[in-house]
Amino acid sequence: MGQMGIVFFAASYGAALVLELTHLWFPSRLRGALVVLFVAVGLLAHTVFLGYRAVTITGSPLSSEMDWCLLAAWLLVALYLGLVFSYPRSPFGLVLLPLALGLIGAGAWWASRTPYPQPAASQVWGFVHAAAILLATVAILAAFTAGVLYLLQAYQLKQRRGPSGRFWLPSLEWLQRMNSRSLSLALGALALGLFSGIVLNGINFQQHVPALPWADPLVITTLAMFGWLLVALVLVIWYRPADEVRKVAWITIVSFVFLLTALAALLLMDTAHGRTRHAPTNQTGGFARPEAEPNPLAKPFLSDEFWAAQAGGPPDAGFLSETIQTV
Amino acid sequence: MNLLVVGCSHHRTPLALRERLAFDPGQIVSALSALRTRWPQTEAVLLSTCNRVELYLGGEEEQIPSAEQAAAFLAQFHALDSNLIQPYLYAYEDEDAVRHLFSVASSLDSMVLGEAQILGQVKQAYHLATQQGATGPILHAAFQTAVKVARRVANETALHQHRVSIPSVAVADFAQQVFDRFDDKQVLVIGAGEMAEETLKYLQQQGAQQIMVINRSLERAEQLAQCWHGRAVPWNQLVQAAAAADVIISTTGAQEPILTAETFRQVAALRRRWPLFILDLAVPRDVEPAVGEQSGVYLFSIDDLKATCEANRQQRDAELPAAMRIIEEETARFMANLHHKASTPLIVQLRQDWQRWKNHELQRLFNKLPHLDDHARGEIRQAFDRLVNKMLHLPLDTLRDQSRHGVPHNLLDALAKLFRLKD
Numbered sequence: 245m246g247q248m249g250i251v252f253f254a255a256s257y258g259a260a261l262v263l264e265l266t267h268l269w270f271p272s273r274l275r276g277a278l279v280v281l282f283v284a285v286g287l288l289a290h291t292v293f294l295g296y297r298a299v300t301i302t303g304s305p306l307s308s309e310m311d312w313c314l315l316a317a318w319l320l321v322a323l324y325l326g327l328v329f330s331y332p333r334s335p336f337g338l339v340l341l342p343l344a345l346g347l348i349g350a351g352a353w354w355a356s357r358t359p360y361p362q363p364a365a366s367q368v369w370g371f372v373h374a375a376a377i378l379l380a381t382v383a384i385l386a387a388f389t390a391g392v393l394y395l396l397q398a399y400q401l402k403q404r405r406g407p408s409g410r411f412w413l414p415s416l417e418w419l420q421r422m423n424s425r426s427l428s429l430a431l432g433a434l435a436l437g438l439f440s441g442i443v444l445n446g447i448n449f450q451q452h453v454p455a456l457p458w459a460d461p462l463v464i465t466t467l468a469m470f471g472w473l474l475v476a477l478v479l480v481i482w483y484r485p486a487d488e489v490r491k492v493a494w495i496t497i498v499s500f501v502f503l504l505t506a507l508a509a510l511l512l513m514d515t516a517h518g519r520t521r522h523a524p525t526n527q528t529g530g531f532a533r534p535e536a537e538p539n540p541l542a543k544p545f546l547s548d549e550f551w552a553a554q555a556g557g558p559p560d561a562g563f564l565s566e567t568i569q570t571v
Numbered sequence: 572m573n574l575l576v577v578g579c580s581h582h583r584t585p586l587a588l589r590e591r592l593a594f595d596p597g598q599i600v601s602a603l604s605a606l607r608t609r610w611p612q613t614e615a616v617l618l619s620t621c622n623r624v625e626l627y628l629g630g631e632e633e634q635i636p637s638a639e640q641a642a643a644f645l646a647q648f649h650a651l652d653s654n655l656i657q658p659y660l661y662a663y664e665d666e667d668a669v670r671h672l673f674s675v676a677s678s679l680d681s682m683v684l685g686e687a688q689i690l691g692q693v694k695q696a697y698h699l700a701t702q703q704g705a706t707g708p709i710l711h712a713a714f715q716t717a718v719k720v721a722r723r724v725a726n727e728t729a730l731h732q733h734r735v736s737i738p739s740v741a742v743a744d745f746a747q748q749v750f751d752r753f754d755d756k757q758v759l760v761i762g763a764g765e766m767a768e769e770t771l772k773y774l775q776q777q778g779a780q781q782i783m784v785i786n787r788s789l790e791r792a793e794q795l796a797q798c799w800h801g802r803a804v805p806w807n808q809l810v811q812a813a814a815a816a817d818v819i820i821s822t823t824g825a826q827e828p829i830l831t832a833e834t835f836r837q838v839a840a841l842r843r844r845w846p847l848f849i850l851d852l853a854v855p856r857d858v859e860p861a862v863g864e865q866s867g868v869y870l871f872s873i874d875d876l877k878a879t880c881e882a883n884r885q886q887r888d889a890e891l892p893a894a895m896r897i898i899e900e901e902t903a904r905f906m907a908n909l910h911h912k913a914s915t916p917l918i919v920q921l922r923q924d925w926q927r928w929k930n931h932e933l934q935r936l937f938n939k940l941p942h943l944d945d946h947a948r949g950e951i952r953q954a955f956d957r958l959v960n961k962m963l964h965l966p967l968d969t970l971r972d973q974s975r976h977g978v979p980h981n982l983l984d985a986l987a988k989l990f991r992l993k994d
Contacts, residue, residue, distance in 0.1 A: 397748060401869045406744035406879040416846060417751040487866035488845050 391496025
């Protein structure tokens, strides 16, 4: 179910993406149905995979970095499938599917797949935190998609090209609305994620578990992203320059770069977020890097049993959730 | 002959003659009534549009008028010399008539290939004839199938997806690429060209309500504004009006550009909302090309639109073979069904005879075996039913198969003789 499952649904999405790309060269009536078929089959396998992980892995369901990435990819693909039915001739897949595949790749290669148990006191807040950050990530990626298509549409119109028989792009007004609404949603979700992260830190403090430091790279990048989204939303709502294209381009690119930076901080940098932090039962405090934390870069696709063996068995209930606690 | 169509169309009949042959709805009612008085057993539908006048007739061979009689009827109704119109008329019978009707309904015979209005006009003509009691089984079947065929062509080909008139391209292929909705957009019409009126019609269909009309003559602007439920703006407020507009349609006859780059700088300084969609439908152009280079401005001249129209026309032409295949397939199916219907009376007789024999034999068997319970009787009855159906299946299938090539008279004769059926 592990490696093969990921390869299967990633391959399904990859096939759908290749089919979408062939739009650029030749028209075909069969392609739309095939794209839907590949994506639907992939999404089904993806759902089964996440469901299997949720019920079989010890600890909070879908709380590992890998699960988080795969869940974000699942949401993107579900969004794409919805858009395919609403706008069958629009090339949303050319942007959304690579983003989903990128998340799947990041989840499979770089992210830790070890889930962590969550103390009862912080379970709700842990869930809120994880869900809010997940929603913010997906919303930023949706805004990015709308932004890219906006730039493409604006370019086509400036070239005085009508909609081609192969691709049909939604109107500039629709794309801009999707862009700004996604950014608003991302901002709201990120605010909730930050707030729940602070609450989680408070709960940890009460339980004598060391809090996540403000100087943590992930905290810094996420706060910076929040600040940028705030500025972007102000720009979207109140600043209406004639050069709307440049504004959308800036907002789209910068938001995406902030998101990439935050993801890189989570997956690649030396962050204390999501690491196992031992409750100071018999020590003076502070948190240690999990000695058993494997280097996912070195050995991708190893089984959970492997990681459990490396960690000396599954973590006990006294540990805090690794992946999704604070920003 | 079951079906006949006599008529004229834009293909080879001049507009002047088409106008004289055209029928308004009241005239259609009178014509159908007159036709039914003269040929009471004939089914009839009269289709009259800007581009064609066609009389569809259906019925048994000896009951419907000939093509010459139908042409003379059309001429007489309009008090025209039938010799004058005869060279411009065409007549199609049976399979050709069905194929023609399907092509017309699917807009393959239209002046603008793939235009959508003709299907509505065909439906209207059919409904009007039905209301007058002028239709019967043949024309019901033909017109209802024609509507289905037209939908199939629309669904299975991209014939209707590519617009080919300048106003429709301007709105659907360009304005709708900029704006999602038009009910909250300000539309400014500069001048009063015919093309602007057509474009406004399309925009109003998309929900445009706020229309400003500006003209050098305020009186003329007020007249037009009244027509389009908009408001007139004095010419000296051009900059302010342009600054408030989301869509500008310009169609003046001016020899020099009206919206120069210099004027547009003043407009841009006053604008609060972007983007701006400008349709310059005037020749020579009303808007300097430099205006279109401004960010947030999407300027389209008539040449830009013509290029898209031509590209769309080529794309429609490319869909023609696929559409023709559908027409051929549906025509063959329709004719096979029509021919098969000729066999219906004999088939009904044959079935009734066999059912009678079956019931007779069953009754005899049950009398001889009185101890059979209901279950056993039911099983025996089912076995007899299956036997009759199986024995009928092959001959009926062969009849249906042969109907594809016309009414299978030889087979029907043989069947009638073999089983002593009444013709």
